[in-house]
Amino acid sequence: MTLPAFNALTGGKIGIPFSNAFFWLLMFGCVLLTSIIAGSKPAFYLSSFQPVQVLKGTMHPGKTRSVSRKILVVLQFSCSIALIISTVIIYQQIQYAKNRPSGYDMNRLIQSAMNNDLDKNFTALKNELIQKGIVESITTSTTPATDVSWHSDIDQWPGKNAGETVEMGTVFVSEDYFKTMGMAMKEGRNFTNIYDTTSVIFNEAAISRLQIKNPVSQSITYGKKQYKIAGIVKDALMISPFSSADPMMFYCYPTRQNIMLYRLSPNIKTQDAIVQLTSVFNKYSPAYPYKYSFVDENYAAKFKLEVLIGKLSGIFAMLAIFISCLGLFGLAAYVAEQRTKEIGIRKILGASVLQIWTLLSKDFIVLVLISCVIASPVAFYFLNNWLLKYNYRINIGAGVFILSGLMAIIITIVTISFQAIKVAKSNPVKTLRTE
Numbered sequence: 001m002t003l004p005a006f007n008a009l010t011g012g013k014i015g016i017p018f019s020n021a022f023f024w025l026l027m028f029g030c031v032l033l034t035s036i037i038a039g040s041k042p043a044f045y046l047s048s049f050q051p052v053q054v055l056k057g058t059m060h061p062g063k064t065r066s067v068s069r070k071i072l073v074v075l076q077f078s079c080s081i082a083l084i085i086s087t088v089i090i091y092q093q094i095q096y097a098k099n100r101p102s103g104y105d106m107n108r109l110i111q112s113a114m115n116n117d118l119d120k121n122f123t124a125l126k127n128e129l130i131q132k133g134i135v136e137s138i139t140t141s142t143t144p145a146t147d148v149s150w151h152s153d154i155d156q157w158p159g160k161n162a163g164e165t166v167e168m169g170t171v172f173v174s175e176d177y178f179k180t181m182g183m184a185m186k187e188g189r190n191f192t193n194i195y196d197t198t199s200v201i202f203n204e205a206a207i208s209r210l211q212i213k214n215p216v217s218q219s220i221t222y223g224k225k226q227y228k229i230a231g232i233v234k235d236a237l238m239i240s241p242f243s244s245a246d247p248m249m250f251y252c253y254p255t256r257q258n259i260m261l262y263r264l265s266p267n268i269k270t271q272d273a274i275v276q277l278t279s280v281f282n283k284y285s286p287a288y289p290y291k292y293s294f295v296d297e298n299y300a301a302k303f304k305l306e307v308l309i310g311k312l313s314g315i316f317a318m319l320a321i322f323i324s325c326l327g328l329f330g331l332a333a334y335v336a337e338q339r340t341k342e343i344g345i346r347k348i349l350g351a352s353v354l355q356i357w358t359l360l361s362k363d364f365i366v367l368v369l370i371s372c373v374i375a376s377p378v379a380f381y382f383l384n385n386w387l388l389k390y391n392y393r394i395n396i397g398a399g400v401f402i403l404s405g406l407m408a409i410i411i412t413i414v415t416i417s418f419q420a421i422k423v424a425k426s427n428p429v430k431t432l433r434t435e
Contacts (some may be wrong), residue, residue, distance in 0.1 A: 004316060076328075078371040089308055089383045092400075097241045105182025117287060141177060154168070155221040173251070203232070204233075205235050205247040340361070
């Protein structure tokens with residue numbers, strides 16, 4: 001029943017192989033094994049009784065009968081608390097990266113793949129889109145706004161050591177690239193026009209990697225051709241929002257690019273803009289259907305894996321909590337039954353409902369606290385190792401462990417209160433007569 005929803009969540013195509021004999025054999029084996037394991041404890045326990053002692057009524061199992069139940073409850077809640085902690089940490093990591101400045105403005109920024117017709121008619125297309133007020137800026141590039149398609153080595157640069165090589169992202173652009181992207185210049189100048197082919201612009205990460213002092217106007221060699229550093233642009237997250245900005249170099253190149261980037265005018269509604277863009281693109285490129293993607297949606301897709309992990313962790317946490325509550329409810333019912341006479345005597349002596357509730361609840365809260373002690377270091381170890389793969393990451397604080405522990409305690413109190421209050425309100429005269 002839940003498989004379609006699970007496939008929709010994960011993007012998978014898992015199906016149940018009803019016609020596979022091995023599948024049914026495996027399922028039957030799982031049921032059989034689970035039944036044997038579940039039935040072994042009571043079977044061995046009951047078979048260990050001495051018939052004479054049982055018939056004489058001299059056998060008193062005592063509290064040891066509930067030890068295994070308590071161990072299972074502790075293990076179940078340890079898993080639940082660890083999953084709660086995991087869900088919170090993953091959510092915090094995702095939000096931390098989402099709130100990180102990207103270095104460029106993704107608002108109303110659209111990209112489309114170039115083709116021969118668009119390349120040939122780009123100038124006319126650009127002029128018409130701007131004149132009609134559909135876009136406020138338009139440019140082309142060899143790489144999408146949220147990716148770097150090409151990396152290469154620089155041959156020579158000021159201060160280079162013998163045998164040293166530096167690889168960095170390489171992007172060929174046309175004029176207005178930084179304006180359209182919303183990337184800010186730190187120093188120096190932008191490309192003057194489309195034929196400014198002897199200039200190169202680096203980002204801050206590239207200058208830091210090359211260790212060039214006073215870089216503007218200095219020369220570098222790339223592809224056996226000499227370029228002059230025109231300016232330094234501020235870093236932008238073009239690859240991963242969880243990593244440091246990739247060292248980048250930008251060249252102005254007048255020939256065909258792969259991607260067209262354009263920012264919608266603030267005076268036009270997005271839906272109206274798409275209708276007009278379709279008309280203009282079809283005019284200059286009738287052989288190709290107009291296709292586009294919003295840059296902010298492409299950037300959001302970079303969080304897809306982390307969001308999926310977070311959702312699955314939350315689902316498994318809820319399932320684990322539900323199973324833990326079942327075990328806790330069963331243990332609470334068992335303890336209440338074992339202490340029926342004690343509770344009846346306490347009520348006759350004047351114990352209130354709150355006192356009886358406290359008497360039955362405190363032991364379970366202790367079990368959950370033990371689970372917190374077990375789950376916290378285990379969760380910290382695995383989550384800390386998970387976070388290490390991200391350069392840009394949060395620090396795990398004590399607050400998440402305290403919050404998860406409080407949630408577990410609240411869930412425990414709510415679960416056992418039904419049994420505790422039920423027993424506390426029972427008629428002690430009827431209880432003692434039954435005993």
